[in-house]
Amino acid sequence: MNAVDAVVVGLGFTGLPTALAAAGAGLRVVGVDSSADRVRALAAIRPGCGLGTVPDDAVRTALAGGRLVVRDAADGVPPAGVHVLCLPTPPNRFGGVDLGPLTSACRAVGEVLRVGDLVLVQSTCPPGTVAQSLAPVLERVSGLRAGWDFHLACAPVRIDPGNRAHGFASLPRVVGGHTRRCAQRATRFLSAMTGEVVEVATTCAAEVTKIFENTFRLVNISLVNELGALCRAYGVDVAEVLRAAGTKPFGFLRHQPSAGAGGDCVPVSARFFAGAARRRGMLSPLVDAALAVNEAQPAHTVHRLREALHSAGRSLRGARVLVLGVTYKPDTPNVRQSASVAVLEELRREAAVEYHDPYVPELTLSDGTSLTGKGSPDVRDADLVVLMTPHRAFRDLPDLGVPVYDCSSGDPRDLGPAFEAAA
Numbered sequence: 001m002n003a004v005d006a007v008v009v010g011l012g013f014t015g016l017p018t019a020l021a022a023a024g025a026g027l028r029v030v031g032v033d034s035s036a037d038r039v040r041a042l043a044a045i046r047p048g049c050g051l052g053t054v055p056d057d058a059v060r061t062a063l064a065g066g067r068l069v070v071r072d073a074a075d076g077v078p079p080a081g082v083h084v085l086c087l088p089t090p091p092n093r094f095g096g097v098d099l100g101p102l103t104s105a106c107r108a109v110g111e112v113l114r115v116g117d118l119v120l121v122q123s124t125c126p127p128g129t130v131a132q133s134l135a136p137v138l139e140r141v142s143g144l145r146a147g148w149d150f151h152l153a154c155a156p157v158r159i160d161p162g163n164r165a166h167g168f169a170s171l172p173r174v175v176g177g178h179t180r181r182c183a184q185r186a187t188r189f190l191s192a193m194t195g196e197v198v199e200v201a202t203t204c205a206a207e208v209t210k211i212f213e214n215t216f217r218l219v220n221i222s223l224v225n226e227l228g229a230l231c232r233a234y235g236v237d238v239a240e241v242l243r244a245a246g247t248k249p250f251g252f253l254r255h256q257p258s259a260g261a262g263g264d265c266v267p268v269s270a271r272f273f274a275g276a277a278r279r280r281g282m283l284s285p286l287v288d289a290a291l292a293v294n295e296a297q298p299a300h301t302v303h304r305l306r307e308a309l310h311s312a313g314r315s316l317r318g319a320r321v322l323v324l325g326v327t328y329k330p331d332t333p334n335v336r337q338s339a340s341v342a343v344l345e346e347l348r349r350e351a352a353v354e355y356h357d358p359y360v361p362e363l364t365l366s367d368g369t370s371l372t373g374k375g376s377p378d379v380r381d382a383d384l385v386v387l388m389t390p391h392r393a394f395r396d397l398p399d400l401g402v403p404v405y406d407c408s409s410g411d412p413r414d415l416g417p418a419f420e421a422a423a
């Protein structure tokens, strides 16, 4: 097969926008994924195949124009000038990372790697992963040397699914190379897709930048959740405090209280941060505390709901609860590390729980149990509704005729008339 301009391995939340951006920049792109179902969904433009990060129509246009071709990883990775790796980096059971998907993709790319090619790692990785774990695999399989025969660089993806103000192409990208020339080669490739590329000295510096950005968010999210608890204890409105603090024009960045931070990136990166510190014999007490606050937040949310129900003469125990929204943030189909799911699991300890989420027809819980979502916010069998992820579709909830508690801020708020009517 003739070499294409770029191969993107992994066509999920980050790989698909990358493949479309490269195709949009005029490159001939092949997207490869190990999930036959994912490849079929894209090839057939199944509704939702853009995963909320790109419009389904953009996939249709790229495929129809022949700029993007999708194929199953079982058919191999084709030769290309640029190999972009957008593979998952899930945390493993020991506080580190499962590098299985990335190393298997490196083996596949190593088979077809040629002198002068670029391998660009876009996954979020603990410090040192590209240089110490991935470069050796690529070198062993290809027989070529990173930085000499082929270019190797790391440019972790920045993306905020559903954020219309900051789309994939408008976000500056940070890149570090195995050598300076590797970084320059990666910068040329990335510049075709984004307005600004920021070079750092090494692949490790790029990895650390990414996990620091996300850890910064986790620490601030945990701080604002702790502020929420303090405000409750003093009878102060946290929203008012945040509005007031937000008038400070320097040194303050507003975060919103929530039932906890989720998703692939924010809590996972903080774990990579803490794990990386431990591997060097260091402590990271601030990050550890932020992680602990975040992990406790779903249980705190349910505890506060229990209290709110108790003061209204109701009980959670034995209640039939409908949870609205289970994704980690609104208007994305991603349920990974979702605090809404953690709340749902916590509720199941004492209540009969069903859920409705327009983005998630089926949900697998941490104990392996599968739940099928209700097709609509039908409350015929519910005593209580718990709003967790405020999707746009939930903005104008009709009077459901049962108590509705908005728990998305971690501090249950009785939504009023429906509750009054049912009480």
Ligand SMILES: NC(=O)c1ccc[n+]([C@@H]2O[C@H](COP(=O)([O-])OP(=O)(O)OC[C@H]3O[C@@H](n4cnc5c(N)ncnc54)[C@H](O)[C@@H]3O)[C@@H](O)[C@H]2O)c1
Pocket: 009, 010, 011, 012, 013, 014, 015, 032, 033, 034, 035, 038, 073, 086, 087, 088, 089, 101, 102, 104, 105, 122, 123, 124, 125, 156, 157, 158, 159, 160, 161, 263, 264, 265
């Ligand atoms: N999702 C986000 O919002 C986000 C944001 C920034 C960074 N990241 C990071 O980007 C990386 C990728 O995350 P994602 O959200 O795109 O993951 P994803 O799970 O949405 O997509 C990964 C895709 O790779 C495929 N895959 C797995 N192993 C493969 C293999 N060996 N060969 C080919 N395909 C394979 C999977 O089938 C899947 O479709 C992770 O490191 C993540 O932390 C994610």
